[in-house]
Amino acid sequence: MRPPISGRTTSRSTPTTSPNSSVPVRLIALYQAPADPEAFDRHYHEVHTPIVLRYPKLRQLIVGNVEPMGPRSVPYYLATQMIFDTREDLDAAMASEAGIESGRDLRNFADAGVTLYVADDASTSVVRPDQVGGG
Template sequence: MSFKVAVCYGHPVDQVAFDTYYCDTHAPLARKIPGLSDFTWGKCHTLDGGKPPYYAIASLVFADADSMKSGLQSEEMQQAGEDVRNFATGGVTMYIHEDRSLYNQ
């Protein structure tokens, strides 16, 4: 089991500016969060070709609850969190969830 912080980005005013800022500025800040075991990001698409509710989703993955708690309370997380307002013109929704594999049961 792992723990994830999902960061769901609404559709930005300027997609090119969002992508550039996210990859060049924000992601390097987020990668510094202590306790991360993985960090992924991707743009959203729907199966029917419609507009998805989010533009992109990032996942901050932690091995356990204690690592996640420490990471969320860190100075690095505070800096990354404050940086979101610099590029997330479409808003942001964040939540925490536990991942349990159902594949190999």
């Protein structure tokens, strides 16, 4: 079992929306298990993360190890979330110099592959246990 990554949540400010914008949006990256985990970690944290932190209008970067909850293995090694105020901000970040550079940098360490998803808070539900079934 790998030790958890500590101190890997980076926040510029709390995600917010203004009356003239849409809802916060997340770019989720799921990195497959690399052939050389130590080299992956070194490159991700020393090279790739500083590039990502240059994305314009990035509100928060959340990085965490992925481990199975049961006996089955998981295909992923690392999960990240990049949070932006709007889809337009995300699109602008991807088209920026840092966005292009980070895309090119993937081939330098993500040899096993990475899967990207976009999720917006309008399509996300948050349910507290005390709100369900008399809890």
